[in-house]
Amino acid sequence: MSHFYYHGGELHAExxxxxxxxDHYGTPCYVYSRAELRQNYLSYANALGEHPGKICYAVxxxxxxxxxxVLAELGAGFDIVSKGELQRVLxxxxxxxxxxxxxxxxxxxxxxxxxxxxxxxxxxxxxxxLELLSxxxxxxxxxxxxxxxxxxxxxxxxxxxISTGLKENKFGIDIAIAPEVYQQAAALPxxxxxxxxxxxxxxxxxxxxxxxxxxxxxMLIDNLQQKGIxxxxxxxxxxxxxxxxxxxxxxxxxxxxxxxxxxxxxxxAIYLEPGRSISAxxxxxxxxxLYLKPTVHRNFAIIDAAMNDNIRPALYQAWQNVLxxxxxxxxxxxxxxxxxxxxxxxxxLAKQRELSLxxxxxxxLMSSGAYGFVMSSNYNTRGRAAEIMVDGDxxxxxRERESFETIVAGEHLLPGGKA
Ligand code: LLP
Numbered sequence: 001m002s003h004f005y006y007h008g009g010e011l012h013a014e015x016x017x018x019x020x021x022x023d024h025y026g027t028p029c030y031v032y033s034r035a036e037l038r039q040n041y042l043s044y045a046n047a048l049g050e051h052p053g054k055i056c057y058a059v060x061x062x063x064x065x066x067x068x069x070v071l072a073e074l075g076a077g078f079d080i081v082s083k084g085e086l087q088r089v090l091x092x093x094x095x096x097x098x099x100x101x102x103x104x105x106x107x108x109x110x111x112x113x114x115x116x117x118x119x120x121x122x123x124x125x126x127x128x129x130l131e132l133l134s135x136x137x138x139x140x141x142x143x144x145x146x147x148x149x150x151x152x153x154x155x156x157x158x159x160x161x162i163s164t165g166l167k168e169n170k171f172g173i174d175i176a177i178a179p180e181v182y183q184q185a186a187a188l189p190x191x192x193x194x195x196x197x198x199x200x201x202x203x204x205x206x207x208x209x210x211x212x213x214x215x216x217x218x219m220l221i222d223n224l225q226q227k228g229i230x231x232x233x234x235x236x237x238x239x240x241x242x243x244x245x246x247x248x249x250x251x252x253x254x255x256x257x258x259x260x261x262x263x264x265x266x267x268x269a270i271y272l273e274p275g276r277s278i279s280a281x282x283x284x285x286x287x288x289x290l291y292l293k294p295t296v297h298r299n300f301a302i303i304d305a306a307m308n309d310n311i312r313p314a315l316y317q318a319w320q321n322v323l324x325x326x327x328x329x330x331x332x333x334x335x336x337x338x339x340x341x342x343x344x345x346x347x348x349l350a351k352q353r354e355l356s357l358x359x360x361x362x363x364x365l366m367s368s369g370a371y372g373f374v375m376s377s378n379y380n381t382r383g384r385a386a387e388i389m390v391d392g393d394x395x396x397x398x399r400e401r402e403s404f405e406t407i408v409a410g411e412h413l414l415p416g417g418k419a
Contacts, residue, residue, distance in 0.1 A: 009327045024395075027304050030387045040281065041071055043252045043253075059085040060085065068092035068094060100123055147194055156202075158202060159316050175217075211262065213236070283373075285365040310376065334355070
């Protein structure tokens with residue numbers, strides 16, 4: 001069930017009316033629902049059930065420390081791709097033991113920090129990285145737990161920019177050479193082999209690609225076993241896709257039931273790294289109509305949110321639903337393109353939407369909780385939006401709107417200037 005719904009003609013997040021939140025915090029702003037985050041996380045945790053394993057929320061999808069705090073309190077693990085993301089998890093009260101470290105370009109400094117914090121596992125993406133990790137761990141006198149991220153060469157059938165499990169992608173180690181690399185890992189000092197990992201892409205709306213990848217991983221695991229390399233966990237990477245428009249993603253229950261069935265009697269813990277399916281539907285982006293600009297060719301509604309606030313439509317032609325904060329507008333309905341103030345033709349959040357609009361109307365861009373704020377920028381010197389967390393009828397500012405002073409805080413004039 002969604003925690004965003006109309007009541008008395010007003011769109012709500014849990015017990016909070018969104019028009020009142022827009023008045024209070026101003027627009028553009030992101031509003032998250034704690035109950036929706038919880039529901040989405042628990043859907044995975046319950047589907048995993050008693051089976052050993054961990055649901056490691058992919059921090060990249062939405063890394064606000066209050067969001068991480070909600071998930072840490074529920075017992076979530078975390079999947080990170082940088083030292084900064086690990087620092088966020090720690091700041092949110094999470095523990096490093098519950099964290100797995102993914103990413104193709106980990107630096108020495110990031111390895112040292114993660115090892116010193118006692119990170120749960122590194123998902124290693126190349127032999128060069130493996131060798132450096134062994135060296136760094138030896139220098140620190142610590143042991144690095146690892147999985148190799150293998151590239152199973154399956155087509156995730158998703159947008160090419162978010163498809164990662166094909167031979168031509170930069171990610172992972174070719175599954176054909178993975179047995180050799182595991183043997184190399186087994187011989188390296190201060191490396192402790194724990195798992196096998198893959199991530200084939202994001203916004204997958206079918207189970208088949210996941211199952212194809214799983215079949216290949218299991219063959220690899222059985223092969224390794226014969227070579228005396230025992231794998232304790234299997235990490236299937238990112239989670240399921242979500243419904244933005246009319247997609248019908250599989251349920252977590254079906255997904256995990258099929259995974260468990262394929263494992264058979266192997267004693268393997270299941271790790272997943274879902275991001276989008278935990279945070280996307282838990283967030284909306286609120287915006288106000290600044291100007292209506294009907295033209296002969298097209299009707300433009302210029303809104304105060306832009307591609308710097310949410311780049312998904314510009315970058316992936318992503319479609320996200322738009323809902324008015326107040327139902328039953330007296331304006332006549334028309335077809336509008338919702339465009340932002342940024343000086344780029346690609347600056348739109350939605351196109352060709354039938355809406356009844358007047359100046360000053362407020363709208364919600366739905367399912368904006370994943371890859372929304374985190375991908376925002378200061379382009380055109382626009383301060384990044386405020387973030388608010390709703391919990392029942394309470395609301396909390398979890399990130400202030402960025403001021404000009406914050407934006408330029410790290411900049412310096414050249415010496416001798418007049419200012
Ligand atoms: N694990 C790894 C190694 C990943 O690279 C990703 C996402 C995830 C987990 C989480 O996948 P999810 O459960 O969210 O599908 N910005 C794009 C999505 C990029 C995904 C990158 N990797 C978008 O807005 O659609």
